[in-house]
Amino acid sequence: MFKYCGKSAAAFCLLNANKRYFGLVHVSVSMQWQFQFSTTTSTAPNFTESSDIFELNPTSSCIIQDKDLLRDSQHDSGTGLHVLDLINRGSLEPDRSIYNTLLKKCTHLKKLKEARIVHAHILGSAFKNDIAMQNTILNAYAKCGCLDEARKLFDEMPVKDMVTWTALISGYSQNDQPENAIILFSQMLRLGLKPNQFTLSSVLKASGAGATDDKFGRQVHAFCLKYGYDWNVYVGSSLLDMYARFDQMDDAWFLFTALESKNEVSWNALIAGHARKSEGEKALRTFSEMLREGFEPTHFSYSSVFTALASTGSLEQGKWVHAHVIKSGGQLVAFVGNTLVDMYAKSGSIEDAEKVFNRLLKRDVVSWNSMLTGCAQHGLGKATVRWFEKMLRNGIAPNQVTFLCVLTACSHAGLLDEGQGYFALMKKHGVEPEEAHYVTFVDLLGRAGLLDRALKFIREMPIEPTAAVWGALLGACRMHKNVELGAYAAEHIFELDPHDSGPHILLANIYASAGRLNDAARARKMMKESGVKKEPACSWVETKNAVHMFVANDDAHPQRAMIHKKWREISEKIKQIGYVPDSSHVLSYADQQEREAKLQVHSEKLALAFALISTPPGSTIHIKKNIRVCGDCHSAFKFASKVVEREIIVRDTNRFHHFRDGFCSCGDYW
């Protein structure tokens, strides 16, 4: 199922695209931008906090000859700031390299306060008007995230060079202000300045960050070609990363292949691109290729691969890469460790996730959230609550993700009181509820059957209810078979988000299960008229060497005869112990018998039948599904787990279902 894209096709695509880049060069230069630059006042930095540094100490007679003191990291938060003291005492002659070294350390360690002090010192020195020095100061402010001060310096500099412009552009692009980076870049072009490779890689990062399309990025690409920087590994990697962010992996690969020299960053950008698209197999293949080509994977590579494998739930491959981390002596630092925890949890092994969690060198809020998420997705509601309490006891400040996860867990596990308590707790931790929290809270009330309270909550909530909020109510109405309220909720959704097929299907289901088949048919018709389509359901089963995919009514599989035979056999056995097909999940005019027949070829049932004939007896079966498990399949799987004496783990879009001995871990709450 994982097909490689033809490289020649990619090449053709980009060659044509290149023509467009050249065509657009002119447009960009003449592009009109609105500018709103702050008026310049004074740049005198505030150094009152550390005025002691500037006090002369006449009693000191220490003569310093060794500038290596600058490397001393035991004082002044590692910036070596104490040497300024020596300069003040006249024990050390200030020169360019001292200031440069100090500023470099401030920049690297993001010490804004210290940077201000050095700045103040330089203002009193002979280097006050030195452009290179001013650039370094500007850069220090920019990299410390203090863009306002960097901007002031920039505006006040009478003479600017490329480095000045680039330092500020990169400052903006590294500090989440891509728009400002792009505006500044355009202004630079209009002044006739020629960007260098540093400018281009910075502005490419900015063009990939906030924009909705690749229009600007393609124009920058044109500049790279025009000025001959596209071969540069920095520019090239930024370029391919930019395309990867716009989901154009073919273009990204083409640029990569064309690079004269590649490095880890180029590889990592590709792996991350596949990870963002949930292409576990491709990410892993790229990772292996990287190894084969003799590149050493970095933390970036590992965390991207784990993210990708988490999204496909590929436990075995994940273990292989984990082994690679161990073999290469890599430590489980935050980023890598957190993705690894997440990978194990999402691949169905909460035990391994916990083992990794316990071995983490440092545990931040994301590490804890990953564990919570893992428990919640496996339906371990009480465990989620326990982990959350443990997290609080460990003094970790919960964030919005934490609360969302805990609320979801409570909702799924039917922990009504706990959920309400935690919702109230958010404010005490200074976490403002967002849309998703309201959705989940409605879900919590709704699942518990408190439909009227859920409706009251929606009407009284401080933000305007969105389609998703009404959707939670609609889902609850489906569960509790409340036709009138369901229809009311659906009306709101159709208005707010007319292009989603979900609510139409849900509404049709509600009517169908209430026996109102005409209304159900009308809802289906509305769905068709609004042009929305139901996503075709499919399921995957992983065997030792391959991934097998099934869609409903599937007859493409080479072993289809055996698969259907196997399912008929299971179906008979589970009917004997109480399985009753629930045809309300089938939407059609067909009669009861036909609808039951349709049910029996749902993709997850085919996947299960296939797994039973192609995996060793007694082994756990893993199935993945692209949409929620249907109610009838859920019931059938419960019985089947008892009949075949196998544990069946199904991962759908929302969560995991562990079927064992006639029961499901979700407690029929999903």
Place this chain on the structure above:
DNA sequence: CTAGGGTTAG
């Protein structure tokens, strides 16, 4: 003196 790649939810 200035540059590119990574985490958790719904």
